Amino acid sequence: MPGLDHETREMVLDTLKKYAHDKLPPEYLIQLDHDDEFPTQVLQELYDPQHLGLHLVFIPEEYGGLGGSAYDIYRVSELMASIDLGIATGVLATFLGTDPITVGATPEQKKYWMSKIADEALLVAYGATEPQAGSDLGTLSSKAVPVTENGHVTGKAVPVTENGHVTGYKLTGRKQWISNGGVAQLYTFLANAPGGPSWFIVERDAPGFEKGKQEDKHGIRASNTAALFLEDVYVDADRLVGMVEGQGLAQAQAVFGYTRLMVGAFGLGAGWEALRRAIRYSQERVQGGATLDKKQGYTHKLIVPNAARLEAARSYIEWVAERLDGGEEGLQTEGAVAKYTATEAGNQAAEDAIQALGGYGYVKEYMVE
Template sequence: MSASPKPPPFDPADPLGIDDLLEPEDLAIRDTVRAWTRDRVLPHIAEWYESGELPVVRELARELGALGALGMSLEGYGCAGASAVQYGLACLELEAADSGIRSLVSVQGSLAMYAIHRYGSEEQRREWLPGMAAGELIGCFGLTEPDHGSDPGSMRTYARRDGDDWVLNGRKMWITNGSVAQVAVVWAQTDGGVRGFVVPTGAPGFSAPEIKHKWSLRASVTSELVLDDVRLPADAVLPGVTGLRGPLGCLSHARYGIVWGSMGAARSSFETALAYAGSREQFGRPIGGFQLTQAKLADMAVELHKGILLAHHLGRRMDAGTLRAEQISFGKLNNVREAIEICRTARTILGANGISLEYPVMRHATNLESVLTYEGTVEMHQLVLGKALTGLDAFR
């Protein structure tokens, strides 16, 4: 009998050997995005977060476009045509830098571009997608309203016909990229059901006042969208879908990126706590040598890498065309909750230093409070899974 192969050394950065599941191209994309965030985001992110601004958003968008990170998993029109796993790895690296940076990419690619790519006309795709893929044009996605978040079917934004034109009136709230966008995908009630509209942000009657005084996602542009008699031509409507399945389909695509991205915030916090535990001394020894600290680190590592495995599994299913919306809810619910817990535990290891912007932990924790809520609250995803498990609808 031949001898069994010797296992490789234990790697604290990859304790389960998940990298063995990745192809060389997957690793190359991951490492490229990681290097970009190291050079372009990490040296400045604490300052941007503290000031509550993302002053170089247009510059970053163009650089992300050059990387192929915008509309990354879409085909054609200048998009990279990457796999779902590759897109997920990019989201993980972006959110390891900051959730706001990943949100910029997710809203651009998985919401605005995806809506045009999936439901738009060929003319709309050709007009908007190449510029958006290059980062020359920034997009936003208008669904949530001031009084209607989890219940988009009750939206009040309305589009009426006036001859051959459409006239839109309404308000949208908590819109990432809103005040820097050149194009907005806006969902509105019509006499024939919910429809999506491609709205140039320079149209008369359109405005996007920026939302200030946020304590989360501070390095991200967040706006209200105001539509006062915005007149659009007939061909502004997305022809490929009617009803809520349009915007909900876009949200599923974006939620998938959150499954991966949240693990990036968790990884950054875990790595910070691990390094700190090895250098911080109390009672004459590194705190990483105490049993209670090791228990925390072990639990954090288990949940982090379980979450990455879950994201990888869902990515393979998306690439195979077998991923269901309920499974995305499973991933979003689990991974964001566990990411927040990892950040909170990491903060305890850092002690008082954990609240300082000299370390990323509290920034990630506060960002994840928004990630927990947007694109489906905990309660909504629990009810999605509850309905799938029982066959009974408890939403109302």
């Protein structure tokens, strides 16, 4: 996968840095976290081609996007996470929500939906997790019941054919912990059809489709997380991703290596930002006649090990990205390892940054907590 050339990638990253500097000062980000508020205006500006068009990095060129590679998306994800994990999650959720379309849709569906997302800068959400079916998607309870030509609802497996034995589906079920759940304009929804788990495309205003309140989370509070409730939500047959039932789990598995890599990049970006704040503090704070960065008991406990762990995680992320961009498929295990090593390193860096700042580390104004 060719991806962006170096000049274009650096332009995207530099533009994003400038936007964050001008529009996302620490005071604003702290207030978002305090208010548990999804920054709708920020996401609109990030997606607006006149500002950044950031969502275009995730969309193939043939559908109006920039066609970013795994490496490009890792770099964007890392930078976004260093700015704010909540805003970064809002961006990544759109990428995740388009995955079933990217890997499983027919050419006609891809052209229509990916072009629509690119042109209209739509927020997208990925509706897989249920209250009793998190990582174990095989236990999902959401149903997709076919509707025949005469409007009669049947539970039998009726093939979708060119002459239209099935006109649509009625979707019923509940989804939990859905990023962008309350704010997206488009949703991919996993449900059990007669032929097996299948993805469906659902628009925000479909009758019978309700969104829950924004969850009051411990962290990443600028990200909208909400439950979804569907009760006999009708979608046309051409909203079945791939036009064949029973492909949903395979389509989900196909991108786990890719999406886990991006979550790993979040750990890398947030961890390094916490560490940078600790380093700056250590260069200013004087104890015992010298700044803390001159004291090995401090740096070799709270700074150096975290830098080593984070850069080791970066090397693994870039190795997996290179393999994905080289055309290897799957890599679910490698993606999981990247996610684990980078997020564990990021969490440890954030924890040590709190300790590195002493009492200040526990105060929201200093942002490492």
